[in-house]
Amino acid sequence: MFRKSIQRLAVRHQSSVAKSAPRPLSNAYVGKLETRWTSLPKEDQSALIDSLKTRMELPWQELTPAEKKAAYYISFGEWGPRRPLYGPGDQAKVVYGVLGGIFASIVIYAGIRAISAPAPATVNREWQEASDEYLKSKNANPFTGYSQIQ
Structure with a gap:
């Protein structure tokens, strides 16, 4: 009798029905x-x-x-x-920001070139060739070319 009551209590304690x-x-x-x-x-x-x-x-x-x-x-x-780093409309903002930055840099570059002084005369091709000939005649650059013995 005592054994059966303990078994009933054990079964009731283990079942999910007994739990609230x-x-x-x-x-x-x-x-x-x-x-x-x-x-x-x-x-x-x-x-x-x-x-x-x-x-x-x-x-x-x-x-x-x-x-x-x-x-x-x-x-x-x-x-x-x-949480995602970027929301639904953030891709368009990034693209427009990059394109706006590129456009602004082009405008700034063109503006600086427009207001700057013209290029000096020593930059043209004829001046460079003449200066090379002069350096060759004077053996002015011994380390890289003009006066080295070939």
């Missing part, structure tokens, strides 16, 4: 969590995570679809360190 199952979370509490997760205070976020943890200790068939979606979002959603 946490109640399902309301759809208003866990529904559309993706849109409002970042605006929730940290205390509410941690409370929601704790309540979902207690619900997920049950078999997954007992969870509501909203609870499953909320658990998935909390575990794998785009928040915290998994």
Whole structure:
């Protein structure tokens, strides 16, 4: 007799029926969590995570679809360190910024060239050839060419 009562208590203690199952979370509490997760205070976020943890200790068939979606979002959603670096319109901003920078640099370069003095006469080809001939005749550059014996 005593043995049977202990067995009943052991079975009741091990069964999931004897445990008080946490109640399902309301759809208003866990529904559309993706849109409002970042605006929730940290205390509410941690409370929601704790309540979902207690619900997920049950078999997954007992969870509501909203609870499953909320658990998935909390575990794998785009928040915290998994938030994307760039938003939906940021690519266009980057492209327009780069193109604007290139255009501005071209305009600045052309403006500087327009207001600068003309090139000196020593830059043209004839001047360079004449100076090369003069250096060859004077053996002016012994290290790289003009006066080396071939």
